Amino acid sequence: MAEATTRERILGAADRLFGSHGFRGTSLRALTREAGVNLAAVHYHFGSKHELLVATLSRHIDAINAARIAQLDALEAAHPNGDIPPLDLLNALVRPAFAFRHASPENAEVVQRLSALLHSEPLEIVHPLMEGLFSRVMQRFAAALERALPDLEPEEVYLRIQITIGAMVSALAGRHPPDLADAPGLDEEERIDHLVHFLAAGFSAKPLNGADS
């Protein structure tokens, strides 16, 4: 386990420490000590602490997105005429993120901190970054959802996808509002079922048209 390229050792330590102590709570000195490499190696291989985090997140997010695309491909193959049930599309979009989190518990927190870091940076920096990570996946799903819901204007489909993403990240991040009562009640699996159920109902709502042509 001690044998690995310097770059990989850094990425491994980043997974562990960013996940457990957060981004701000992890100093490069502690990280490089954990990795058994020199302090300056981070800057040589990644350029900055920030870009190291981006690289860390990209690894995981790319894996999640690959699973999404795979499921979408399977759905489109199973429905050659294009009428994929919206519920199936939502499952393909939402569940890979939770599956990943469940598969690799220590890396789960890394993903959780994504939105935090991104939102704490200026929008001019964040936006192109998200673009690079997500745009291809989202455009695939947008196209599929437009076909599945032909009554909706494209703008409305886009907006509903944004709402879906927001609800999903907040569910991924854990409880957003304070614990309403103790209410454990639902385990993770049930929570996902309910989430997708809720989103499917919202997505299937009839169009809300003002004065449109």
Next chain:
Amino acid sequence: MAEATTRERILGAADRLFGSHGFRGTSLRALTREAGVNLAAVHYHFGSKHELLVATLSRHIDAINAARIAQLDALEAAHPNGDIPPLDLLNALVRPAFAFRHASPENAEVVQRLSALLHSEPLEIVHPLMEGLFSRVMQRFAAALERALPDLEPEEVYLRIQITIGAMVSALAGRHPPDLADAPGLDEEERIDHLVHFLAAGFSAKPLNGADS
């Protein structure tokens, strides 16, 4: 405008600089220079940079929550028997946040950075903080929604509120996913209408019951 107590000058500068440059991007030295006060004044009045942000956010969030409570009071007064339409409850919950943002454009970004900062801190710190800021409001709305949707288990109501909050913050923060196409299309007002419409449909979905007693 230059006349104000030191504490107020600091809070004003915090609104401007946290809003425009973010939390991490604002040093206490820049902030105190903008405010025209001494560096140590922040520590004296607030204890730390972190607590200064908490104070800044609390000011705004408390105002938003007061508006929510006022609207909920009005709804409950208008429906003494307790059957408030869920759509009305969602409007009372969601719209004050956007109204505030629209009223005070430069402070809008301050609120946007809330979740960012909170999520970048350890959960043990974040959780009690959110508890103090939101729990009273959320419990009021949870109770009202439980009465309005008696078919749902309380746990399911709680979960749907969490989903709602997540969708709302992401909508408040701007586009979460990359700009799907250029798609301006919808202005802010329409986006809010669509958001509430979507959430109302999700909230009114029939219960999703597994094997329950």
Next chain:
DNA sequence: GTCTATACACGGATAGAC
């Protein structure tokens, strides 16, 4: 009670030797 000046320890970053 308030505010100022100053000191400290730590962070990320960089230059340059090897």
Next chain:
DNA sequence: GTCTATCCGTGTATAGAC
């Protein structure tokens, strides 16, 4: 590619003036 030494900005703490 790797490492050492160093720089400068940062949040924080404190001693003491008003």
